[in-house]
Amino acid sequence: MAEDPQRNFRSHYYEKVGFRGVEEKKSLEILLKDDPLDVEKLCTFAQRYPLPSMYRLLVWKVLLGILPPHYESHSTVATFRKEQYQDLLQALQVIRFVQDSTPQVWVYLRMYQLESGTLPRRPSHSLEPEDVVFIAIAEAMEEMVENDVDAYWLVKCFVNQFNNKYGDSVPHLPKSLEHYLNLEDSKLLIHLKTSLAMSKLPYDLWFMHCFAGCLPETSVQRVWDKIISGSCKILVFVALEILLTFKMKLMAMNKAENIAQFLQNVSVTHHNAALLCW
């Protein structure tokens, strides 16, 4: 990108006064005029900028392969997707895994299990850890997306993509967080280490639930923009941001349990502006 200081200043200014993304929106609109869509360019865009909310659903679907790059195929493929959803739902109703009273995210979980051949023998079977992750992601997605068919496909493809692409990296993310925290604020790291909190941070919530239910929806969407477009590093940086934002509070706590508890509940108690501005 050409570095025009004047323009950058303006963009910066827009950001401050709430016009953030006027230029980004225009450049995305140009990309969306391509037919077929250039998936790689869309990924690059989403890596750099938050997606404008009016185009987020379309871009996510294309990046996750729910819709193909050719606009001409969209209606045919959307019909197939819908039928697949309905087939699953109907089968689950017949075998009584899904009833009218079943919460929507549970319906999604059962559909996903049926598709991946992991449906338990009975609905009462207790949840596996990966089911808990699925439910958390599904709950957040359900808030973001109105249409059930879209929501199911997005959760399913998000979870699949995440596991396939980042499954091997996730175990290393805590180490990576430690590395960056050491660079940014070694005092805080030392404090967290001496209080034995480093191993007890809410890593599941951050690195597996991808901040679902932990950050405000708009922040989660921005994190997911990056994940869907091909990088899970963002998870480390957001976790780092959380630690730095609450440094004072964390420094005042000495018990690992208290630190872990505090960070686990950050979402509920603090919608800190700093978390929205990265």
Place this chain on the structure above:
Amino acid sequence: YLENVKNMASGELQAAESRYETQKGITRTLQCEILELYSKLERAAPPEKPATAE
């Protein structure tokens, strides 16, 4: 352009394929359910004298 047509077709074909595979998975699940229901039924109402079981 030709490549384009091919890619377009493959997008649709993949979606059709996924719909089919899911349907196959559904069939498998339903078959298991049927077997289980039969065995439950046999336990509930032994086949020797199904009329008296009620």
Place this chain on the structure above:
Amino acid sequence: YLENVKNMASGELQAAESRYETQKGITRTLQCEILELYSKLERAAPPEKPATAE
């Protein structure tokens, strides 16, 4: 040649379509079977007191 590619693609899609429909027919049959088994089971072992039905 282009026409050829298009025809081939649509042929493949139709084949996928028909495979899907067949599978769906099987599913439908199995679903009916399950519904029937459930109703038999309920008659054999009323859900109110399943333990005493045997």
